[in-house]
Amino acid sequence: MSKSTRFRDEDLGRRGFLKLLGAVSATAAVLPDPAEAFDLEEFMQKHFVELSPEQLAKTLARLEKQYNEKYDRDDFSVNAAPPLEGVRFAYALNLSKCIGCRKCVEACVEENNQHRGDPDKGDRIEYIRVLEMEKGSLDVEKSVHDYTHEVPAEGKYYMPVQCHHCNDAPCVKACPVEATWQEQDGIVVVDYNWCIGCRYCAAACPYWARKFNWSEPRLEDEDIIPDTHYLGNRPRYKGVMEKCTFCINRVRQGLNPACHDICPTGSRKFGNLLDPAGPIRQIIAEKRVFILKEEAGTDPSFYYFFD
Amino acid sequence: MTGLMNYATFVLRSVRGMFHGGPRYLAWLGFLAVLIVYGIAAYTRQAEHGLAVTGMTDQVSWGLYIANFTFLVGVAAAAVMMVIPGYLYHNQEVKGGVLLGEMVAIGAIVMCLLFVVADLGRPDRFWHMIPYIGKFNFPVSMLSWDVVVLNGYLLLNLHVPGYLLYKKYKGEKPAKWLYLPFVYVSILWAVSIHTVTAFLYTGLAGRPFWNAAILAPRFIASAFCAGPAFIILILEIIKGWTKFPMGDRIISFLRMVVLISGLINIFLLISEVFTEFYADSAHVASARYLFFGLHGHNALVPWIWTAIVLNVTALISLVSRKFEKRGVILRNVPLLMLIVAIWIEKGMGLVFPGFIPSPLGEILEYSPSANEVAVTVGIWGVGLFIMTVLLKHAVDIETGEVHPDE
Incomplete structure (x- = not known):
């Protein structure tokens, strides 16, 4: 599974020295990659938290234009919705209920515009790994x-693991x-x-x-979810790290994460840790919770519990 | 103004001297140039397709590059083993060799920096690491510490021999205050580069194999074993093939350093292995994978046992002092064995097993791809090339081949 692309190069050893020389002369041509024209603005772009409101607006517009061109569409939106006041997100997962169906994994890959390479090689970035555990x-x-x-198999229970924020x-x-940090609402972003x-x-x-883009992420035009957040599900680049953001594009609009909504067993609970009447506080008070x-x-914002 | 002109002449003459030499010397440089070209070609491929052309995965996310980086930090730190007796105790004979040690350190540090850059997914964003211009996570990130200490060490090692050689070239006496303070600083600094590199690993609570206090002392011990061994080999070459004035004491002093460090290293290894296996806790998984294999996965087992056999054999022969007075090949074979053993220990023995099993208990083995090996060979080519021409330069000046009144 998500083992990233393997360009195993058996040919380099066998390839003659002359061919290598040829490759060297091509160096100038590929640095920077001609496929993605060098963008000075992108190269000079400051760290996200240091962007002024004007710079941020310009950056978001530039990204929307780039993505629209790249994926051949006109409805891309990249927002940078800030954390909501008085909100600290947390997740709780009921191990007594989870059956290990991995529907959450699928929903996550779709929602987050993740890299989808060769399905036979399991070449795909997945934020959630479901562990089949031995009872006891x-x-x-x-x-x-x-x-x-x-699933579920006899004598087993299932434990999905994702970023614990x-x-x-x-x-x-x-x-x-400082390319990765924790936001006010508890979400760890990149x-x-x-x-x-x-x-x-x-x-x-x-x-x-944390999952790395070992190669240029592959994403078909028709698979795109065009409503994106700068720190979340916008398409990524080759050579950068990414991870679960609790679906920042959804939760900052008052929705639940995609993995939460797809779950057929109701094992997944999401909410505001600061809300005394919310599901998370109730679970912490009433269930057998562990981290x-x-x-x-690490003091995670992700709890597991048993009924 | 004339000072500047003189200095420019010095640099010009030095560079000319670096590429002047007998056919064997030039053939060696040519050979290294071939390796460099080979590496550049491979790196071009990596720049185009991404790090997917390496053997690394999300499970084993560091590989051959970081392993070599870790080893070479040790070689660079080892230059200090000649600085201590040379400058602190004014041992004249060792002093002559100090310059050579520092040249080796420069080459090693350049390789370290190249290995880090080769490992980056976005080398184009390297400027993000520059303090004030980028956003440097100092002092929280251990990697930011490593960037500071490595670059600082490079500057120190450029300054001290650069200044001394220039003075020697002009036939003047160097002003103590212009180099001695830097010498003392560089002694502490050398220890710090390897300690900080060890802290990169030990600071990670999520990786029990690395999260051990013994790691930093073991790094230092193994570095002060492999590093001086490497420097001895170079001194032997210089002694045999040039007129550089060098007595026997410097080499026998370094052999003693190699032996003592090697014995301490073995002692620390035994302490580590005992703690892991006697308690037999859940933490032992990586060590078990390394030494005996885990659930049928055993790619590293032959490597680590090779390293142990080489280590022990070499140390026994050094302790017995049987080969010390023998021919140039025989007396240096144990040193070569130690270098190989410690190189294996750092890569196959330390970096890779830290990732196996993964924090979620998955076992996925790692082996470098051909492209990754080619980039590695290329970087070694660059480092050895730099070492060669710098050493040649030092020899030229010491023997008076390059001087002001040509």
Whole structure:
């Protein structure tokens, strides 16, 4: 599954030296890539949080134009809706109910305009990994990721894992250029135009939540969801990191994340942690709640519970 | 103004000297140039298609590049092993060799920086890391610390030998205050580059294999073993093939450093292995994968045992001092073995198993692609090329081949 594109090059070793020389002379032609014309404005673009309102508006307009051209349409919108006042998002997942059907994985890939390469190779970026766990054990090393049998299986339970939007996030600490940070509403985001692709955040994350664009992301025109957020589901670039944003484009408009709405079992609960009457506070008060990898000291906004 | 002109002449003459030499020397440079071209071709492919042309995956997201980077930081740090006796204790004989050690350090640091850049998904955004212009996450991110200490070390190592060689070329006595303070700083700095690089790994609570306090001391021990071993090999070449004035004491001093560091390294390895396997907790998965294989996955097992055998054999031969007075090949084979062993330890033994199993318990093995190997070879070519011409330059000046009144 989401193993990223494999351009295994068996030919380089065999290819003659002359051919290599030819490739070198082509260097000038591919740096920068002729397929994506060099854009000085894009190159010079400042960090998202440092953009003035005018600069932000210009950036969003530029991106909309680029995406419309690239995906051959005219209805692309890229917004930068800010966090809502008095909102701190949190997620709770009922392990007693989840049956491991992976519908959430599919909904997530569609909603977030994720890279979809060769389906036979499982070359696709997925933010959610569903673990088939042995009953009686919380040890992820005993889990199975690539199960294909009918679910739910006897003696198993299922634990979907995605970004935990940690309040003390190792990825945020790791990033050398502050390209990833936690917003006021608790969502940990990435500025795809600022990330340098060093992947230190991926090494730091205890939940394996961060996914890298190893190649130019592939996305068919007809699969596009054109209503996007700058920090969320807008199409990404080659060589940058991405991750679950709780569907920032939806939740800042008052909707629930796509994985929440698709779930056929009602295992997924989403809401405002600061709302005393909301579902999250109720679950924390009434259910047997735990957080994954508590020993990593990440203080996540993602809870698991049993009925 | 004349000072500037003199300096320009010095640089010009130096560069000319760097590319002047016997047929063997020029053939070596030519060979390295071929490697560089090979690497550039491969990097071009990577720039076009992205890091998908490497063997890395979301599961094992760092590979050969970062492994080599980690190893070479150690080689760069090792230059300090000659600076300490040379300048602190005014050991004249070692002092002559210090310059050479610093030249090796420059080459190693350049390779480190190239490996980091080769590993970036967006090298075009490198400027985001420049303080004030970009947005530098200092002092929180350990990677930002690494950028600071590596570049600082590069500047220190450019300044000290550059200044000393220029003075030597002019036949003047160097002013102490213009280089000695930098020498003292560079001693601490050398330790810091490898410590910070170790902290890159140990600071990650989500990776139990790396999240161990012993990592930094082990980094230093292995660096001060492989680094001086590497420098000895270079000194042997210079001693055998040039008129550079060098006694035997410097090499025997460095052999002692290699031996002691190597023994400490083995001791730390034993401590690590004992703690992992005796307690046999859940944390042992990566170590088990490395040493014995896990659930039928065992790609690294032959590598790590090769490294251990090389390490132990080389250290026994160094302790016995049997080969020390033998021919140039025989006495240097144990050093070569140590270099290879520690290179394996850093890559196959440290970087890769940290990712296996993944934090969610998945086992996906890593092996570098041909393209990735080609880029790596190319970067080694660049580093060795830089080392070669800088060392040649130092030899030229010390032996008076390049001087002001031509």
